[in-house]
Amino acid sequence: MRVSYNWLREFVDLGGISPYELADRLTMLGLAAEGIEEPGKGIEKVYTGKILQIEAHPNADKLVICRVVTVGGEEVQIVTGATNVTEGDVVPVAVVGAKLAGGLAIKKAKLRGIESRGMLCSGQELGLDPSTMPADQAHGIMILAADTPLGVDVKPLIGLDDVVLELELTPNRGDCLSILGVAREVAAILGKPLQMPPTEPLETVPGGEEPVRVDIEEPELCRRYVARLLINVQAGPSPAWMQHRLRAVGVRPISNVVDVTNYVMMELGQPLHAFDYHKLQDGHIIVRRAVEDEIIISLDNVARKLNPEMLVITDPSGPVAVAGVMGGLDSEVTEITGAVLLESAYFNPVSIRRTARDLALHSESSSRFEHGIDITGCQRAADRAARLLAEMGAAQVVDLVVDNYAAPVVEKTILLRPDRVRHVLDVDLTPAEITGLLASLHFEVQEDANGLMVTVPGHRPDIAIEEDLIEEVARLHGYGRIPDTLPTGVMTSGSLPGTHLLARQVRSFLSRGGFYEVVTYSFHSPRVFDRLGVPDDNPLRQTVNLQNPLSEEQSVMRTQLYPGLLDVLQRNSNRRNRDAAIFEMGRVFFPTTGKSLPKEVTVLAAAVTGRTPGGWNSRSVDMDFYFLKGALGVLLADAGVENVTYKPEANVPGFHPGRVATIYSGEQKLGIIGELHPDAQDAYDLKQRVTVFELNFDLLAVAAGRPMVYQPLPKFPGVERDLALLARIDVPASSLLEVIYHEGGSILRDVRLFDVYQGEQVAEGYRSIAFSLQFQSDDRTLTDEEVSGKVALITVALEKELGATLRD
Template sequence: MRVSFKWLQEYVDIDVSPAELAESLTLAGLAVEAMEEPGKGIEKVYTGKIIKIDAHPNADKLVICQLTLGGEEQTQIVTGAPNVREGHVVPVAVVGAKLAGGLTIKKAKLRGVESRGMLCSGGELGLDPDMLPEEQQHGVMILPADTPIGVDVKPLIGLDDVILELELTPNRGDCMSMLGVAREVAAILQKPLKMPAMQFSETPPGPEDSVRVDIDDPDLCPRYVARLLKNVQVGPSPTWMQQRLRAAGVRPISNVVDVTNYVMMEMGQPLHAFDYHKLKDGHIIVRRAAPGEIIISLDKAERKLAPDMLVITDPNGPVAVAGVMGGLESEVTKDTTAVLLESAYFKPASIRRTSRDLGLRSESSSRFEKGIDLTGCPRAADRAAALLAQMGAAQVAAMVVDNYPAPLAEKNVLVRPDRVNRLLDTELSAAEISQLLTRLHFKVREDDHGLLVNVPGHRPDVGIEADLIEEVARLYGYNRVKNTLPTGVITQGARTYAQKLAIGVKDFLARSGFNEIITYSFINTRVFDRLGLPEDSPYRNVVPLQNPLSEEQAVMRTLLFPGLLDVLQRNSNRRVKNSAVFELGRVFYPREGEPLPEEVPVLAAAVIGVTRGGWNAQPVPMDFYFLKGVLETLLAYVGVKDVTYVPAADIKGFHPGRVATVQAGDVELGVIGELHPDVQENYDLDQRVMVMELNFHRLTQVAGTPKKYQPLPKFPGVERDLAVVVRQDIPAQKIIEKIYRAGGAILRDVQVFDIYRGEQFASGQHSMAFALKFQAGDRTLTDEEVAKRTDTIMDALQRDFGAVLRK
């Protein structure tokens, strides 16, 4: 909100500087973010009148102007401005003048003709060109013909002002107006508030004049005031009004439009002016839009309306989008002779939704969104009528309709002085509290239980006792409230076990050479087609978004690793062929009868290519066994026991012979495997991709087994190699488990170090070689003990798997 210091002084006698006022407003909760002095640095710019214009002898686009600055001597200035005419009053920067941006004017010759100054445009005087009339945006600024000659131009165009830029909180919609800020200033400075005059005389309406207002949806429009103005003469608004509008950041257009904007900036009540003769029978209907209804707004854009949008119509159709923007067909133009003024209240949520859906925000909608004064609608209409009558631009007809179906009941809130003092740690009496609230224009009377406060209509944000206690604190002074530490039972914050585990897992994978990524939780259902999932796959049962960012992010994800594949694809397209990435995120499943989905934490990782080699190490392919090794080490790191990998050829999206489910005892943690070649092709990846995805919630449940430490062995171990011929369909894990059981307590470790397939073996068989390590904690093992245990292992393998010792 831009607040003109000069304009503010019309309502309050301010006896402090703008800087002091800014500090006081900030301390009272209305933060002043910046102060702007539009005329700072501008010197020696005066008003001058063009007496004569001659063509330049050496340049077609230049003219020679003879001007008077109020004295007998004339000043010659050469200019290329296309809009100068004899008799115009313009800003003149004389020799030695300083303009916006630090430009200093010197005597010069332009194509051989002397020029002693410069005719100034609005931009050269620090004004925003967009705030000027269209004909002056690309030329010299033209001042009114009755402007005094030879005087400093800064006061005439508002450059002697100071603009306070307020950063308002959403609840203070009342301060989006000059009067709203003036109330605060008057309360802070303890000065009386001077309300604007609204005197005007009314003329009887003619027999042809008719105004009717029907509100079909009073929930969205509880009040609508319409006032008729006749004999309207559309033209420019007075200079003082244009200055104030520009200071507030509003471009002057015409007297009728400017008055509606002026009242909006002054009182916070948006108004709209309809060309009365373009409304059928003067009949206004406030209703929801019909499906597919169209309106062409004032910005000449065609807008399709939805049934939940509130529109202003006449019997022929829409003439405005309520609270957002008027329609082009009922626009006030230079030919308008009668105006119907709208001053209404629209439900904030409705305006916010309509403004968002249409992608159309305006000064009007921003005020309606925050809530305006429901009781102030007729006052704003009267103020606009008074201003137009005062400038001779219209006659006010004695015809006004105030459709107010359900008048708002008075809002009274009880304030207990003892609670005020307890919350603020003050010692204010009831009289002092009453005086503070009265300064803020609340009506206060004593009650048996405290103070009964009547809340005025311009403060819709105040509804409970705590709101009024905050008002007391603001005006009393936050800086005067004692500093005290909070008391009470304080619970020390701590991370849960799942949070600690998540941090540990991320650190482990990062140390293992993986990069953590974060992908969107929103996906497109085409992901499931790229993975080759059938139509009845449970992963296709997704949670759709009501308002997606785009079609590519229309549903919540049910799998995490497709996001990793997108990252690998982007990396590959940028010639990054070797990648190891992981993400710890959430997937979402709909719950029948529940408004919110089920959120499941998931850990996913994907690798492609080879590891980074070194001067003493060769790159290692990041294949299935690489990723499985990382996973095995991770599970051991977090204390998961009894881990098995069960082949699962029917998991869609994975290579049927290179995928397994990961289990910890009876708990299935997830899946690990190689991506199916078709899926790899769908993602445009030219190398094999290994993926794992684990249910992190289940991992949390089985992790954390206490680690058992034992001393280093005192006695040496004995190593033996055992090579057996077995069927290829027997998993190595089952053979290793059988070796451990048969080996007993002295068998400490078993590792597979060779697998061989050749013609010397029968079809479907291969050789597997195991490295066995025997060791006892209380003695040195003998060869006889080790040999006997090895024979026992071999007998168990032969009995259960038909294994034969390889010769």
Template sequence: MRVSFKWLQEYVDIDVAPEALAESLTLAGLAVEGMEEPGKGIEKVYTGKILKIDAHPNADKLVICQVEVGEGEQTQIVTGATNVREGQVVPVAVVGAKLAGGLTIKKAKLRGVESRGMLCSGDELGLDPDMLPDDQRHGIMILPAGTPVGVDVKPLIGLDDVIMELELTPNRGDCMSMLGVAREVAAILQKPLKLPSADFSTIPPGPEDRVQIDIDDPDLCRRYVARLLKNVKVGPSPVWMQQRLRAAGVRPISNVVDVTNYVMMETGQPMHAFDYHKLKDGHIIVRRAAKGETIISLDKAERKLTPDMLVITDPNGPVAVAGVMGGLDSEVTENTTAVLLESAYFKPVNVRRTSRDLGLRSESSSRFEKGIDITGCLRAADRAAALLAQMGAAEVVDLVVDNYPAPAVDKTVLLRPDRVNRILDTELATDEISTLLTRLQFKVREENDGLLVTVPGHRPDVGIEADLIEEVARLYGYNRVKNTLPTGVITQGGRKHDQRLAINVKNFLAQSGFYEVITYSFVNIRVFDRLGLPEDSHYRSVVSLQNPLSEEQAVMRALLFPGLLEVLQRNSNRRVKDGAVFELGRVFYPRPGETLPEEVPVLAAAVTGVTPGGWNARPVPMDFYYLKGVLEALLAHTGIKDVSFIPATGNNVFHPGRVASVLAGDVELGIIGELHPDVQENYDLDQRVTVMELDFNRLTRVSGAPKQYRPLPKFPGVDRDLAVVVRQDIPARQVIETISQAGGSILQDVRVFDIYRDEHFAPGEHSMAFALKFQAADRTLTDEEVAKKTEAIMQALQRDFGAVLRK
């Protein structure tokens, strides 16, 4: 929004400099992004009247002008402008003058004829050519007839002004007008606001004067005011109005159009002027557009309308797109003698949608989109009529139609002073708060322990108590509010259990020496052949892509670890033989009758080779037991209890006898195993590879058991070693379970520390050695107690497994 400092002074007696006012507005929430002085650097440019024009004797494209630049003072100027005529009043830069851009005017001879000055174009005076009439964009600026001669041109055309560029937030549509900004300035400076006059006299309507307004869609048009003017004389608007419009960034066109634009910039109420005689029977209908209906807008483009768009029509068809742009057929021209002024309220959302769909954005639409003062429609129409009557451009007919189906009801909001002070951390008294809001033209009355605040129509953005508190803070001064840190919970958000677990798992594996990788979700269907999966394997039922990038990425993966094998293969080809990698990603399974597949999060890991050695540690093979140990530690770390590894069979992917299902109680989490030699060869890996793959949803479901802490023992423990000979097909886990049950409460720990095979054992047998730790919490154990428990353990092993004590 461009705000003219001189124009602003018409409504408020401003006693501060423009720079100080800009700072005050910015502190009040209306950010001044820039300031412009259009006449800065321009000197000695006056109005001059062209008395005589003669042809140049030595140049066909030059003319010699005799120009009066003051009473009895003439000067000769040679120019090449083609739009100059005798009797015109134009800006004249005399010798010694300075123009925009730093140009200094000196005496000169043009083709042998002396020239003492220059006739100026708008561009040479720093004006935007787009803000000038069409015939003056590329020629000399022509001032209106009757302009006094010999006066400084800067105040005449607004070059002595200061323009402030406001960066408004979307909720402050009220400040998209001079009066809106003036209200803020009056409140800040504590000055009275001077409202413009809307006084005019009227003439009685004739028998042929008829105005009828029908609103077929009151949900999209809540009010429509139409006022009739007759004996209209279309011509240029006064210099002062043109100057103000240019300062606001609006190009002057004609007095009627300029007045509608002027009132819009002044009050924020968009307006439109129809040629009354081009409207059939003076009948306006506000309705939705019919399907396939079109209109030729003022920019001479044909617009296709849709039933979502609101249009202004007469009985013959559309004459304007509501809130966006008028139609060419009802345009005001130099032949217009009667005008119907429109001042209406259209639904902001509908105007925005229409403007977007038509690719038309105008000053009117931008104001309707943000919401205007519905109570100001009639005032704006009266103001426009008064201006046209004052400049003698029209007579106002005593005929105005105000179709207002559901008049707006004033909003009243309860404001609690204690809440104001609590939020702002201030100590404002109730009457101070009331005074601040009254300065902003809110009506305030005390009610019990609070204030009942009636919101004026020009502030549709204020609707709740928090909005009023913001208004108090703005006018009180943000810079006066104490700097305090916020208290309480800043955000109510947080990670869910599965998200926390995912981070925990990744961190644990990374700390265990594994590298996280991310592989493609798209794979080649031949991956199942490389794994040796049978044709009836459910993993071969995959989700195919309709438009794959290549054959290598034609289906969605159903297993995660094959991608890890490709990572190990790629590294092995580059002579990086040892590796431990993991990935937490998703696999995809088709769902019958569903468009989208089922996505299952999966944790997979793969190891091969040996760990890095050091001066105090030898490399450790990363085999089945290495990965199993990492997995056991991971499950314990994430609070998963009752973990067991059950031998798995019937799987062609893994080495027979070196694969196990991972269970937590009765829940099967996944599988761990060493690759089958054939699969290892298919992936061109020359070392043993062990992989695991776990269903992360199930992992999440059984995780999170609380950690239990026990006090340090006060009494010493007793260590015993026990070596027994059992069949080789008996899992160590079953033997440990029997030992634990037989050892009772005083057996604190059991672990295998040796497996031994010898030719002296019977075929199919081997020795397993266990380290037992006995300890009681309330006493020191005796040798006799430990011996009895050891004997009981041995008897249980003999009973369950036929075990014998190794000698």
């Protein structure tokens, strides 16, 4: 809402309060001032002047030489390229030394050899927005009224002495979508009276010749309809002062009748509509729902198709306006309109909102109805408009008012307990102080045995319960004056759910271990599954879908996290960030049957590609399957997950069939680790191999949390033996380890695989695998014989069970 300081001043004495101070005080009152515009700021030495003579320029076709009389009666010569001026016009003249909008300074100049001492100004050069100027004045030099005094400062004459406050209103304060509403608040905090503008028509003429009738068929959607007739309408421009005000609040002046309806809407918050009375059949207004597919040509000359959800204003022949949203072209007020029927109504906010939304027609009028206007003010607004038109000699007011208001609203009365005010706000206000604060906003307060009975004025439909009144009290008292305290009472110890703590731990582990944490959207494209080669019947494709996505790319709730990581790798690869280790923790979503909400699972996923950073003294290594498996192993150990095994998988959509494994803790499947299938890599346009893991974090959290118990340090020396084996390459290392551990028994404490070799000196189809075995006992020093015996057992078993032999 744009608020003109000068306009506001008519309602309340602003005393010495500057626009800036006013903006601050309104902000602290809940009417946030988002900006202050001073359109005249920086404009200096621009005076009214009259063009005495216009001569052709000897050296330029497109320039003319004007003799202008301006400040101090001085005559100056000004060269201009303007084409819309004629001798005798009164115009704004920027004399030498003047400053214009944007900081332009006017100096003495020679244009094509002819001296020019000043400039004739357009509205734009004076900082006016062409979109809020009358169409015929939006371009070219501004032509002022012929009776404008000469040689005076032009700023007050064109409204440039005003200041505009831009207020960002909360949706409950529809009452402040008007100068009156804001003035009411200002008067309350300044303790000044509110001066209402006069509304009584100066004089009226008797009606009777022109019938006016209003029928409301939908009283739920139109609770009140006031119609007022004006005759002998003289169309023309509205007076300059009104145009300036409208411009200040962002409304383009059009003609006196239209301008007055807009002016009153801005002033009182009541949208008005003016019909050309003679275009209404029998002066008969019927307010009804539209018929399915009924058409109206709206003011902007667009055919609008209506439906029964929409309220229309009609005459017996058909619709003449979409109620509260936009008028119809046929009944529009024009230059030849002789009589005007003014509409000042109350329409249902929800109905207006839906209609405006469905027609994509949001207007100053519809937004006021949507917020709920003061139903008690309908006639006042119609009277005010009638009076203004009569005052400017644009029409005569017929003494008849049609006010169709079958069920007047009952005033709301709410009990406000001063104890409750003190309890909620922690401020010590007496009932008299509370009464005083509320009365300043025109609430009527009666004290009785229970407390204060507060009657809510019509302009505050937002006030419904005691707490609403407490907020009014707090607002007027000042939020800043309420002391800052901390809650007292029973102490609570802060707590972090276990999974949350573990989440912090693993995220911290990964980020310290070289992984970058990323955050990707929870929704993606349904095509992700095609890119990964997920078969049509795979459960991963059972997704929760958005009914109204912003785009297809963001239309499916993710069932896996790693595809988002692939997008991140792809984007980074395009920017030459080719080596990457990233992770994300977030939720995935699965449809459910028989439940109202989908299932949400927290997932941890990581992806690596490229190589680790190498240096002048260290080699970089591939961030491949084993690299990621190494990181995952430490992560799981760190989280206290035990009995972790990796089971090879052949057929996981999206993954390389020979390089993927499911991850188990005991019998519980936790997730998957694997290299991306080359086809998926291509589909994501990734230049390098990518390995990912994805873990069900909720299950991991269950598997984690092994209580930390100290293991005593060994008292007796251990014995280390190396075992270099030859085994067929299809014998998994895990099988070799299983046999070694099984045969090694309780004195075999640890086995470390330290070498794998395939190639020269090793037979085709075989590989060499070397283990380091650590034997130890808690109660004695092991003998060589004992250890050798175990190693022999292990060797025999390896050969027998897996065909693995000792390498010479």
